[in-house]
Amino acid sequence: MECEPIWSDASDVPARVLIVDDHPAVREGLGFRIARCPDLVVCGEAADLSGALSEIEATNPDVAVVDIALGAESGLDLIRRLRSRHPPVKSLVWSMYPESLYAERALRAGAMGYITKQAATGRIIEAIRRVLAGEIFLSETAAHQMLRRVVGSGSSHGEISTEIPSPEATLSDRELDVLRLIGSGLTTSEVAERLHLSVHTIDTYRQRIKIKLGLRNGAELVRAATQWVLESRWPVI
Structure with missing residues (x-):
């Protein structure tokens, strides 16, 4: 079951989750889902970068679930600040934008995972728990794409692409x-x-x-x- 707790013993306390998203209904929906899981608790919510930093100072979360688009601001900026100012706080990006656009950038900024909101319905709790456990969470497709970029495109013919870079x-x-x-x-x-x-x-x-x-x-x-x-x-x- 998605919300069956993964505690190792009865003395464990719920992990604290901060939700950062500029849409109130999205924050509310994720909050309801987390509330069903006895090993997780929402400790705060924020709609923008400054609000998130204030909530982090006030609530000391274990993990921040961060959207890429925070109005005119970028969730990547928040993740960078978390890495430099609050390194114990892990971060998980969830976004409506495809992993091909931002998953690698999110990891470089300091996030430990990336999940699209289309996939989040069934896997967001799993993603939060994996990040809390210190693991990287990506879809198989995104992980494969990153691996291909690391080892090269695989072309052995020296071909030069004329396509304009995205x-x-x-x-x-x-x-x-x-x-x-x-x-x-x-x-x-x-x-x-x-x-x-x-x-x-x-x-x-x-x-x-x-x-x-x-x-x-x-x-x-x-x-x-x-x-x-x-x-x-x-x-x-």
Whole structure:
């Protein structure tokens, strides 16, 4: 049974779970599921990065279940801060976005697992428990894709692809954040404000993105960013 406890003895106490998601109904649904499991307890909820950091200070969770999209903010930024400021707190990403987009980035940021919300209905409790046990949780497909990238594509013919690299394969995490906000319709100054960076820094990121994606000017950047946001199903801000 999904919620049968995995305690080793009667003295164990429930593991503390923090839910970080910008949709109240999603937090509520996951909270109900966790509440059915006697070895787990929801110690707090948050809708954004600052709220999550406050809850972590106040509740000292064992694991944080974090969405990638937190409004204009990225859950990856929260995971990085957890790794540097609160290393005992394990993190599990659950997201509506495919693992191919963000699973590897999430692990590099410090997460111990990635699960899509489509799969979460049947496996979210398993994922939380695996992460609490110190294990990495990924689907077999995502694990296989990462392994293939580590050992190489397997091509032995020296073929050169003419396909334009996808943003998620080419850009750094911060560059991807900038691309997402540009594609959501924000100006350079608005992107700078959202990411708490200078306009000059955002201009530098814009230039790097154009070079990496082979874009000639700002108009092409905006079109490419908008198309990527729509295709990736990011919520338009």
